Amino acid sequence: MQDLRRADLRQLEDVLKEAEETTRADYVGNSPEHDHATALQLFLDRIPINNSIPGIRNAPVVELKTGDSVKDAIELLYTKNAFGAPITDVSDRFPYIGFLDFATLVLWSLEKCVPIDGHGETGSLMSLLGKNPEIGNTKIGELAKSFLWNPFFAVHLEDTLFHVLLLLSKHRVQVAPIVDQSHLRVIGFVTQTAVIQLLLRSDGLAWFDSIVEKPLAEFRFENESVSCVYGDESIAEALRILFKSRIGAIAVVDRQNRRLIGCVRNSDVYLLMENDKIFHDRKTRTVEEFIHIETENLDHVPTIERDMGALLSAGVLELRNKYLPRMDSPVTNKKTDTLKQAMKNLAGTKSDFSFQVDDLQRPQGILTSRDIILQFAPPSMNSNIDGGGFFESALERAGCQIKGGNLVCDH
Structure with a gap:
């Protein structure tokens, strides 16, 4: 298995290197000073899902x-x-x-x-x-x-990173399922984290740097506030707030100084099945005790297995995700950090959100993977760049067009 993952990594590096080298060469000849949209097209449309997401076929899919x-x-x-x-x-x-x-x-x-x-x-x-x-x-x-279902928007192996980016930016979906067209079956998933890691390969290209070098304070994100629970409140109260927030994570703060001391995420809910005592005591046990329960999620193998963990999103994404930070060590950023720093922070920790904190470590907001992906979205979808002819041609290929500021599909 380790040899297979090394082979997947080498294949990914080859694909990205070829895309980047070709993009840079074409970009120079396309007047980069006024044509960032072309650079975006050249890079994103040269990264096929089949060769850039390792391990797509490694496991069966639960239905x-x-x-x-x-x-x-x-x-x-x-x-x-x-x-x-x-x-x-x-x-x-x-x-x-x-x-x-x-x-x-x-x-x-x-x-x-x-x-x-x-x-x-x-x-x-x-x-x-x-x-x-x-x-x-x-x-x-x-x-x-x-309204508990998430919509199902499929991608195919021959689709490129751009197609995935379009789906994840336009629709509120956690993952993009990959469907084998010949058998009409789901064979894997592309995660938001995987997309961010691939986008980071554009580091150094003018179109990419023009977006990500700005501080977070200059962006307008979907979630300007963050849901919080005090550490001395019950686990049950934290779960109630988590369900109502619909974001996937809430901050745990100290009641006295409101300093961030941890988090509770959707990915932590499995512990209620893992440990009946936690479930039984959830109304009397504090959430601060809960966030210190999970102590085994350490850097167990600092090798390719961890480095590529978020990308190895084959057939089934794990419920017990060993790549995530512990609940008592949430990912954070400050508003003075650049978007690039935040992206690298999420990619490096395999997390899909980061709390924005002030100098006293008090949460001021929450930055999600979707917030980041939206910054690379086509025009009229909260994008900070002018997609120009690239997005028009790409949408036309997908049977879609922009009408009155909205994306309209012809099929």
């Missing part, structure tokens, strides 16, 4: 059916160590109709379930769902009415 129950879906994802799965409807020729992640299922269930007794629940999450059959037996298909 959920519309007729599956919430309880069975949670157990399946946990058992298969999958952070989420596409939702299928076998009545359609193209079976995929949505995407649902483990954390959303669990957090929604906790919001809806009635406590077993007046002092809290005994047993496990599964036993709670068993004693609340109206929740545990809810069909996955019914959750669409609660």
